Amino acid sequence: MSTAAGRRRPATIHDVAREAGVSRGTVSRVLNGGHYVSPAAKAAVDAAIRRTGYVVNRHARSLITGKSDSVAFLLTEPQERFFEDPNFNVLLRGCTQALAAQDIPLLLMIAGTEDERRRNLRYIEAGHVDGVLLVSSHSGDPVVDRLHAAGVPVVACGKPLGQTARIGYVAADDRGGAQDMVRHLHATGRRRIATVTGPLDTPGGVERLAGYRETLAECGLPYDEDLVATGDYSRRGGEAAARLLLDRAPDLDAVFVASDLMALGVLDTLDRAGRRVPEDIAVGGFDDSPAALASRPSLTTLRQPWDRISAEMVRTLLARIAGEDPVTVILPTELVRRDSA
Amino acid sequence: MSTAAGRRRPATIHDVAREAGVSRGTVSRVLNGGHYVSPAAKAAVDAAIRRTGYVVNRHARSLITGKSDSVAFLLTEPQERFFEDPNFNVLLRGCTQALAAQDIPLLLMIAGTEDERRRNLRYIEAGHVDGVLLVSSHSGDPVVDRLHAAGVPVVACGKPLGQTARIGYVAADDRGGAQDMVRHLHATGRRRIATVTGPLDTPGGVERLAGYRETLAECGLPYDEDLVATGDYSRRGGEAAARLLLDRAPDLDAVFVASDLMALGVLDTLDRAGRRVPEDIAVGGFDDSPAALASRPSLTTLRQPWDRISAEMVRTLLARIAGEDPVTVILPTELVRRDSA
DNA sequence: CTGAAAGCGCTTACAG
DNA sequence: CTGAAAGCGCTTACAG
Structure with missing residues (x-):
């Protein structure tokens, strides 16, 4: 086929029509679904397409259809x-x-x-x-x-x-995921569950916080503002938020963090504060990023179905x-x- | 401009020509560099383009030029x-x-x-x-x-x-980078410098090994096959390679690893073997990936100019x-x- | 410098 | 079911 050097002039619908012994309109009809085409004509066109190695010129097609197919x-x-x-x-x-x-x-x-x-x-x-x-x-x-x-x-x-x-x-x-995590933390005996949210002008920030709050109520736990800190989805943001939480609520026993990256920062802070994870404080993330597996301890988290x-x-x-x-x-x-x- | 709902019929070269009082050929010439066009005509066309919001139809252009501009x-x-x-x-x-x-x-x-x-x-x-x-x-x-x-x-x-x-x-x-690393290891006093290579059917595998070898010679150090292990660019591959090296050459005092990811595996193995980095064994990576900064200790490595x-x-x-x-x-x-x- | 015209390769009503 | 023909929006020799 494409033996010689450089590009050969590619076959057009015209070549296929000649090869198949039909009109160009018929070739086009075969190309576009084969409606209103006799089986014999279709077979001839298909064979001709194969012989000539024809591939449609998308620019010509797009010019007339007005669609780009991209x-x-x-x-x-x-x-x-x-x-x-x-x-x-x-x-x-x-x-x-x-x-x-x-x-x-x-x-x-x-x-x-x-x-x-x-x-x-x-x-x-x-x-x-x-x-x-x-x-x-x-x-x-x-x-x-x-x-x-x-x-x-x-x-x-x-x-x-x-x-x-x-x-x-x-x-x-996001909301359902947050609910699952908080239920899990509650089911494993945690009662002072904090959260580090995402920025509150993002869906993940708003929805995951809503799920956290709802599940607290569902579990009969009070909503305590001291247990809520806002992060920015960065590792450093997680560190800072965890420091704030530890400061405001030293008795917390779990943190639901709205992203794995922030959760890494939370782990750093807890480690420096001498709190053991999960013995003293349980930490849950969100995303199931590769870092969740690599961190120590590995992160319990929510997998997003990307x-x-x-x-x-x-x-x-x-x-x-x-x-x-x-x-x-x-x-x-x-x-x-x-x-x- | 685009106020109403749905797409409006976009302006064509024809509209621009009419608006500017010139032929379509002239508009096209302006579009394609403005050669052989009088300043007055060019100005008129430019103004008309602005007024009509004209944007070239790439499909039509490609159809005739035979180029896709992509x-x-x-x-x-x-x-x-x-x-x-x-x-x-x-x-x-x-x-x-x-x-x-x-x-x-x-x-x-x-x-x-x-x-x-x-x-x-x-x-x-x-x-x-x-x-x-x-x-x-x-x-x-x-x-x-x-x-x-x-x-x-x-x-x-x-x-x-x-x-x-x-x-x-x-x-x-790759080769020059490997040389820089080995020279650095040598300059900081290391004399039993091992390497974990990439797969030897990849350029990074071959070239970085070559650089390693050349610099050994340059430094007057012998080339010792016990100090060379092949990896597969994975973290686990790095772990395994390091075990092999430790086994064959327990006295090694440095490892040049052909990728950061493998270097993380090497660090894992050394940690488990009770070898301190960099005190007992220096480790150098390649890539300067984000992991290089996150690892403990942080990784000395080679930045690729991506x-x-x-x-x-x-x-x-x-x-x-x-x-x-x-x-x-x-x-x-x-x-x-x-x-x- | 400029216009008129041909033509790029396709699709799609329109007749048959 | 099928062919002839128009036309999508552009560029580019070709005359002037």
Whole structure:
């Protein structure tokens, strides 16, 4: 086939038509589902396609259909955090592969700077992609509104906060996960259960705190503000929050931390304070990141179903592109028991 | 502008021409560099573009130019390893951003399975991208030959081993980095310096070992096979290699490990064996991954210039697409001194 | 410097 | 079921 050096002029629909002895319209019909085509014609075209090694020219197709048959994966600032998050890789890989199964390429777009954001929005608003998989942690991110205003199908990863526009999203069950963890801590005898939350302008911050609070009530435990500290999803933030908690409530016997990374910081602080985990204080994380396994003690945590999240994002985006209404998908998390609680 | 719901029919070159009072050919000339256009005409067209919000239809352009103005980032199996590698993120992000600066979208392609490989190759060979940024750790990867045979411009990350085809690549100076580390170990008084290599069918495996060996000679130290163990870039592989080394050469006083991840395994083994780092045994890694900072003791290691690697990959690929010959770029690493050596 | 025209490779009503 | 034809939005020699 492709023996000679350099690129050969690729076969066109015209070559296939000549080879098969039919018109170009018939070839096109075979390419697009084979409706209104006789079995004989279809067979001839299929054979001709094989002989000529024909592959459709997507640019020509897109020019006339007005669709690009491609999808953007758009990461808005601050992307650094995501690029350090191993879960992000799982998400990106999952989306790429789910799209590839439908022969849809994924365009990776990073809107870290203002300039990049302008560029990417211009590209998307020009109709160069059929839809957008959006990863944005930014509450009230203007990108969401811009995309919505442009009429571009969008599916977000996680609930977009502070949005008026109704856009579809796929998220893990943050609240349910938090409930599972607090129930577990309670069931193993803990009664002074503290929490380190995520930033309260993120879904994970708000929802996991809500789940914590609800389960406390369910277990007949009082809600005590001294047991609640706000973190920023960083390891250092976890350290500081744990110091604050230890200071305000030295008698605490468990901490539910809204992310594994922060939980590592909590472990550091507890270690320095001479508190043993889990003997004195149980620690539960969230994410089931690789660090959860590597830490000492290994972390009891909640696994987010990133593989299912990516699959659902792609599925619902394609449905949206096909004209369906935006939907919300909430996927369950799974409690992973290790040594810390 | 884009107020109403849904997508508006976007402006075409025709609209711009009418608005500016010139022909479509003139608009096109302005779009493509403004050569052979009078200042007055150019000004009129620029104004019309601004008024109409015109954005070029890339499909139409590509159809006629035969170029896609897009580039693939192709990851061949086993991709899992790369997706766990934080350096991979830096590389991917760097490539995306360097391309974005030229308004060239990056198509992310993962060829993990045979099916995915077929799909991606078909897409690329059909001429749907102008070039490929290739990340392949596989010695003798057939993808390289296929791409070369198809005449698609390619730039690889790291030296492609076992290839007859001459393709361009960008790599860190593995050998020089290894030399720096061994010199450092020697300069700090170590005389029984062992090494844990990477797999010997990878450039990092081969080159870092070569650098180790050369520097031993340079320092007047004998090359002793008992001091060389082969790893597989995994933490467990590092553990096992260290046990082997300790067994064969209990008097060793330093280990140069060809990756940080393996170095963590080495630290585990040394810890269990009761050897103190760095007092009894110095340990040097390679990569400067986040784990290098998090480990105890923190790891002395070699930083790979991933930001420069990505920039050079994009630069040389674009040059190659423009018709230049393939080139090789070797970028220096940097010794990062921390606590382990 | 500029316009008119051809043509890139496809899809899709429109007749038959 | 099938062919002929129009047209998607652009670029690029070709005349002027």
